[in-house]
Amino acid sequence: MEHLISSQDMARFVASGFLRYDHMVPEDLCHACREEMTSFGGYRPVGTPFEETWPKDGALGELFRLPKVAGLIHSLVGPDPLYDHHAAHLVKARTMRGPNTHQDSVIDFRKNYFDIQLSFFPVDTPDEMGGTFIVPGSHFRNVRTGEINAYQHVLGKTWATCPAGTFYVWNTRLWHGARSNHTDQDRYMFKLRLNPTQPQVGHFDMSALDDPEIPRILNTRHGWEGNEMRYELMKRVELWRYVSAQPDYDIGERFMRRREYQPQLADDQRG
Amino acid sequence: MAKVQDILVFFQTAPALDVRPSAWARYEASKGSEVGDLVEEGQPPYRNAMAAMRDGWQVIQMSEFKQRTEAEGYELGAFPYQTVLSRFSEMQPE
Ligand SMILES: [Fe+2]
Numbered sequence: 001m002e003h004l005i006s007s008q009d010m011a012r013f014v015a016s017g018f019l020r021y022d023h024m025v026p027e028d029l030c031h032a033c034r035e036e037m038t039s040f041g042g043y044r045p046v047g048t049p050f051e052e053t054w055p056k057d058g059a060l061g062e063l064f065r066l067p068k069v070a071g072l073i074h075s076l077v078g079p080d081p082l083y084d085h086h087a088a089h090l091v092k093a094r095t096m097r098g099p100n101t102h103q104d105s106v107i108d109f110r111k112n113y114f115d116i117q118l119s120f121f122p123v124d125t126p127d128e129m130g131g132t133f134i135v136p137g138s139h140f141r142n143v144r145t146g147e148i149n150a151y152q153h154v155l156g157k158t159w160a161t162c163p164a165g166t167f168y169v170w171n172t173r174l175w176h177g178a179r180s181n182h183t184d185q186d187r188y189m190f191k192l193r194l195n196p197t198q199p200q201v202g203h204f205d206m207s208a209l210d211d212p213e214i215p216r217i218l219n220t221r222h223g224w225e226g227n228e229m230r231y232e233l234m235k236r237v238e239l240w241r242y243v244s245a246q247p248d249y250d251i252g253e254r255f256m257r258r259r260e261y262q263p264q265l266a267d268d269q270r271g
Numbered sequence: 272m273a274k275v276q277d278i279l280v281f282f283q284t285a286p287a288l289d290v291r292p293s294a295w296a297r298y299e300a301s302k303g304s305e306v307g308d309l310v311e312e313g314q315p316p317y318r319n320a321m322a323a324m325r326d327g328w329q330v331i332q333m334s335e336f337k338q339r340t341e342a343e344g345y346e347l348g349a350f351p352y353q354t355v356l357s358r359f360s361e362m363q364p365e
Contacts (some may be wrong), residue, residue, distance in 0.1 A: 096308035099296070133311075141347045148349060151282060151294040153312045180308045224293035224350075226284030231347055259345070 001053035001073025007208035007244070011217040013076065013085040014239045017139035025120070026069055032059035033232040034122040037088040037190055039142065050083045050194060055141040063120065064192060072169055076116050077196040084193040091130060091178060100177040101135070101154070104193075108173055109142060112242045115172040120190045123164050129187045130179035131160030132168075137222040138175035140235040148175060156223025160189075182210060201245050203223040209244055215251040230255055274359040275300045279328060281320055286334040289358040293350050301360035302328040320354045328356040 005019070013019050025033075036059045044053040055061040063069065073081060085105075091097075104117070125131040135154045159179060160168060169175070172193060181187045208214075218236050225232050234255050241249045250256045262269075277299040281292035295315045297306075317323040320330060334352035 098306040099309050141349070143349050150280070150296050151350075152296040152306065152309055153315070154294040155292070155315070157311075159311075179311070226291065226293050228284045228347065228351075231345060234345060235347065 001071060001074050003068045004203070004205040005075040006205050008211060008213055008217060010075065010204040010243060011240065012220075013169075013171070014243065015218050015220045015236050016136040016222065017174040018134055018168055019072075020160075020162070021068075021072070021167045021169075022163060023062070023165050024167045025063065025066065025122075027164065029059060029063060029066075030077045030122045030164045033063055033120070033143050033190065034188055037122070037188055038090070040088055043085065044083050046084055046197070047082050050081050054086040060190065063116070063190075069118070069167065072167070073116070073194060076114075076169065076200070077194055078198050078200060078203040080197050081194040082197060084195050086190070086192045089132075089178075089187075089189040089191060091181045093186050096160045096180045097130065097178045099149045099152040100146070101148045101151050101175055102132075102177055103143055103144070103148070103175055104128060104172055107142050107248055109164060110169050112239070113196070114139075114239075115193055115195050117170050117172050118192045119160070119162060119170070120192075121162050121164065121166045121168075122190065122232070123185075125160055125162050125164075125166075125187060125189075126183070127159075127161045128182045129185065130181040131162065131187070132189060133157055133159035133177055133179055134168075134170065135175040135222075135224070137220070137225070137232065139171040140232060141175070142173070143160065143175075149177075151175075154224050172216040197216070200243055202243070206244065209246070209249045214240075218251060272363075273331040274363045275362045276362050277301050277358050279316070279323065279358070281315065281323075281354040281356070282351040283334070283354060284337060284350060286319075286352040286354075288324075288330065288333065288354060291315070291319055299360070301362050303363075303365045320356060323356050328358045331355050331357045 009019055040060055135157050218240060237250055237256055241247055280295040280296045283290050283292055292315045332355035337351055
């Protein structure tokens with residue numbers, strides 16, 4: 001498989017819950033997708049093989065099969081993913097949005113597992129057009145869908161301000177929401193959610209696992225972590241262990257030892 | 272014009288009144304009964320609750336501590352603590 005994401009990018013996805021790739025899509029295909037989006041139609045059957053259920057003809061059929069996009073999908077959910085959900089988001093010109101921070105779908109406790117969402121921006125999306133906002137690193141914090149809309153502002157919140165052809169890929173559990181479109185132009189974004197069909201281990205380019213940059217990436221502070229940074233870091237280390245097939249991995253002060261180092265227990269009691 | 276209550280909430284990772292909020296929200300009834308267009312704010316209006324108190328805000332709720340058990344002591348969810356601040360302001364037309 002070509003165009004796999006790097007070990008460093010995978011660590012970024014683990015730490016921050018999203019990746020952004022500019023210039024993924026040629027201009028003419030962006031334009032064709034933008035035209036097709038409004039009439040693309042309803043949901044496909046949830047949980048069916050993506051390759052079978054997703055149209056092969058048309059611009060959006062082509063979009064998610066571009067080699068770079070296919071490499072990105074493979075890196076995160078592996079081969080043969082399932083279609084889960086899609087949405088053509090249209091925020092009309094001069095549409096205002098109040099607080100709406102949320103997690104998509106319903107609360108999701110699955111360990112060593114994540115769904116991905118691909119957000120494609122077919123037109124230039126400047127700040128005042130109100131591209132989707134995200135709270136980087138929030139994907140380990142389980143909440144019930146929209147109850148977090150009381151968080152009007154979060155330290156480190158960021159949003160999609162990007163040129164046409166940009167892809168965001170994000171962990172479905174990332175906190176996010178919509179923003180006001182203050183321009184005279186409609187805003188378009190196309191979202192697709194996929195599920196893995198097998199363990200999400202080692203599907204990315206694993207050649208740089210030993211890069212000293214990786215512990216620094218995993219230790220990223222996004223702004224809001226405060227007193228809970230160490231607990232965030234433990235969650236990131238757990239997921240990194242899993243996706244990179246390094247079950248004993250830890251960094252810095254090795255906080256995971258506070259759970260795992262237990263010489264007082266007999267062999268059969270150790271977890 | 273009558274004065275009505277404005278609320279400012281600091282969502283925190285520790286309950287003290289001098290910690291930096293992780294998130295915040297304004298419920299300024301003096302300005303209206305909903306937030307129709309959320310204007311982004313990169314930083315909280317005050318660096319902590321005490322700075323807000325020096326600007327006339329009253330603390331009407333400070334969080335209790337949470338007891339942690341082995342089962343959920345490592346689990347993460349909504350921010351665990353919050354400070355609720357109140358101030359009365361002149362009512363403006365909606
Ligand atoms: Fe959403």
